[in-house]
Amino acid sequence: xxxxxxTDGTFEARLKSARKRHGMDTPAPGQDSARDSGNALGxxxxxxxxxxxxxxxxxxxxxxxxxxxxTMPLFLVxxxxxxxxxxxxxxxxxxxxxxxxxxxx
Amino acid sequence: xxGPTASWLTFTQANIIxxxxxxxxxxxxxxxxxxxxxxxxxxxxxxxxxxxFIYRMAIDQIGPEGKxxxxxxxxxxxxxxxxxxxxxxxxxxxxxxxxxxxxxxxLMVIVIVTAVALREHGLKFFTYFFPDGAPVFLAPLIVPIxxxxxxxxxxxxxxxxxANMVAGHVMFAVFASFVVMLGGxxxxxxxxxxxxxAINVVLMGFELLVAALQAYVFAILTCIYLHDAVHLH
Numbered sequence: 001x002x003x004x005x006x007t008d009g010t011f012e013a014r015l016k017s018a019r020k021r022h023g024m025d026t027p028a029p030g031q032d033s034a035r036d037s038g039n040a041l042g043x044x045x046x047x048x049x050x051x052x053x054x055x056x057x058x059x060x061x062x063x064x065x066x067x068x069x070x071t072m073p074l075f076l077v078x079x080x081x082x083x084x085x086x087x088x089x090x091x092x093x094x095x096x097x098x099x100x101x102x103x104x105x
Numbered sequence: 106x107x108g109p110t111a112s113w114l115t116f117t118q119a120n121i122i123x124x125x126x127x128x129x130x131x132x133x134x135x136x137x138x139x140x141x142x143x144x145x146x147x148x149x150x151x152x153x154x155x156x157x158f159i160y161r162m163a164i165d166q167i168g169p170e171g172k173x174x175x176x177x178x179x180x181x182x183x184x185x186x187x188x189x190x191x192x193x194x195x196x197x198x199x200x201x202x203x204x205x206x207x208x209x210x211x212l213m214v215i216v217i218v219t220a221v222a223l224r225e226h227g228l229k230f231f232t233y234f235f236p237d238g239a240p241v242f243l244a245p246l247i248v249p250i251x252x253x254x255x256x257x258x259x260x261x262x263x264x265x266x267x268a269n270m271v272a273g274h275v276m277f278a279v280f281a282s283f284v285v286m287l288g289g290x291x292x293x294x295x296x297x298x299x300x301x302x303a304i305n306v307v308l309m310g311f312e313l314l315v316a317a318l319q320a321y322v323f324a325i326l327t328c329i330y331l332h333d334a335v336h337l338h
Contacts, residue, residue: 049268053260058253079253082246086253090261093254 050094051087058083119200126187126200155183159324166328170335177217178331181210182324189270189316193309201319202270204263211263214327222334233337262326269319273312280305 062079066072137152145153159179163171185201192199200206222230234251235244283301287294 049261049265054257057257082249086250089254
């Protein structure tokens with residue numbers, strides 16, 4: 001059994017290399033690869049920008065509210081937490097698979 | 106330095122390139138579309154393809170209503186594309202590498218999108234910030250998060266374009282400074298200077314791709330936001 005499994009493994013490997021040689025295993029150009037613009041750097045930059053921009057907006061709102069109501073650290077603290085959550089929400093909407101109904105982007 | 110009033114009236118390098126970019130687009134489209142040949146020449150084909158490309162994008166992303174917003178998306182795409190491409194010409198200036206320019210464009214987009222949503226849906230637009238079916242007691246948490254997420258759109262839209270353009274041009278500058286420093290070092294350095302120069306040549310090709318891609322991303326995100334404004338949920 002063990003020996004059979006071994007030969008099976010090598011057959012699988014040979015089949016895989018043969019398929020690769022003939023270009024049969026190339027992944028179909030899905031929607032994901034089209035959106036990814038082809039490089040990991042782009043994805044990383046996009047996700048980072050989404051995270052940071054939500055935090056920047058939340059910081060601005062919190063700071064403005066505190067300045068207005070003279071409650072200095074209160075709203076800043078609350079909105080930093082909310083901004084972090086909004087950043088994660090942005091990232092999720094960015095990278096969630098298209099099969100999930102994207103009601104809102 | 107000019108006085109407070111005159112500093113508002115100065116016509117800078119960036120403004121010149123903006124006018125040139127806008128003029129180039131008008132020139133390409135006007136004289137490209139002028140022959141009206143059944144079998145288009147190269148120039149006419151370029152003008153027609155660029156029109157159809159953005160038109161299809163607007164229809165695909167927004168839906169049949171996209172026809173109304175096509176001129177806006179088209180103008181935006183070509184203004185950004187020209188900014189990115191003209192900036193790659195030596196001694197030129199990349200106006201899309203200034204956050205003031207990209208932020209103004211993104212603010213314009215978000216104001217128009219919000220105005221469209223308010224016109225289409227009236228006060229029902231504000232239900233956008235609370236998804237159906239979510240438990241009501243979570244509203245104090247969900248609504249601020251959704252509002253922050255909505256307001257972060259212009260920020261991310263402007264930073265994305267600005268950061269991509271700045272990063273590309275900084276890379277050019279870094280490798281170009283390597284060429285100068287190595288070239289001035291010795292005879293051995295002058296030979297070595299060929300390598301950063303070669304990298305800059307490759308980078309130029311890459312930056313052409315980034316220029317087109319970022320203009321496309323800017324336009325398609327505008328379309329996605331317009332889709333949300335028109336369809337709401």
